[in-house]
């Protein structure tokens with residue numbers, strides 16, 4: 135039987151790290167989950183157990199913590215680029231790195247109407263994300279967000295779909311539309327980008343488009359959200375969206391002699407429709423390794 139080693143990578147997944155900037159009386163938190171994965175000439179360890187070029191995943195984890203102490207973490211994209219370039223630059227057999235960073239938000243607690251210096255409350259489930267791929271001296275940045283939960287209580291229709299003997303769904307010209315937005319967008323280049331500004335603007339554009347578009351399908355909403363981001367931010371080459379359709383079914387109140395004019399719903403958690411798609415520029419340049427080492431969402 136002839137077999138061979140295929141593509142592989144290895145690293146430390148989900149390093150949890152919280153940093154506190156204590157340079158003044160007002161503290162600043164960063165709460166990150168960092169995953170590193172290295173690629174290169176790693177046949178020996180797989181085939182014979184020779185670990186002479188295996189940068190231990192424990193070392194990778196330690197590097198994450200040490201880098202956070204050695205200079206300020208800053209924007210997650212910059213931190214991930216620093217880590218990825220370090221691993222590729224420092225070890226001859228390591229030719230590529232993928233660094234994923236999720237940032238968990240904290241809000242300052244307000245006390246008597248004033249934001250507290252060092253007490254915080256979790257902002258919710260939403261995460262800001264980045265995925266940096268380094269290959270030799272090239273790098274790609276794909277940033278995004280996950281679990282941005284949104285709902286509109288009208289301004290959404292769904293009808294005109296084919297009917298066969300298995301179709302029971304009623305057509306509707308007024309329904310709740312709700313989803314948990316996961317989005318990743320790929321930047322053209324990695325130099326001189328205002329990561330924070332771009333993130334805030336993309337997020338706001340996604341929200342505004344979801345709210346303003348009168349939706350005939352979640353697919354139409356997905357495309358409009360992606361298109362609006364590309365119109366707004368020239369440094370974004372492509373955006374991929376994953377939108378679970380969080381169904382809200384009208385409860386039948388007729389057994390109780392009651393009508394239901396889109397007021398009482400059953401919020402179903404599964405199964406859910408899952409609408410996914412990419413919106414990209416006609417002239418989007420080669421995406422290189424930007425996407426293919428990434429988990430789907």
Ligand SMILES: O=c1[nH]c(=O)c2[nH]c(=O)[nH]c2[nH]1
Pocket residue numbers: 292303350351352353379407
């Ligand atoms: O916006 C929607 N798109 C669909 O493809 C679909 N399918 C479905 O059952 N409901 C919906 N809603």
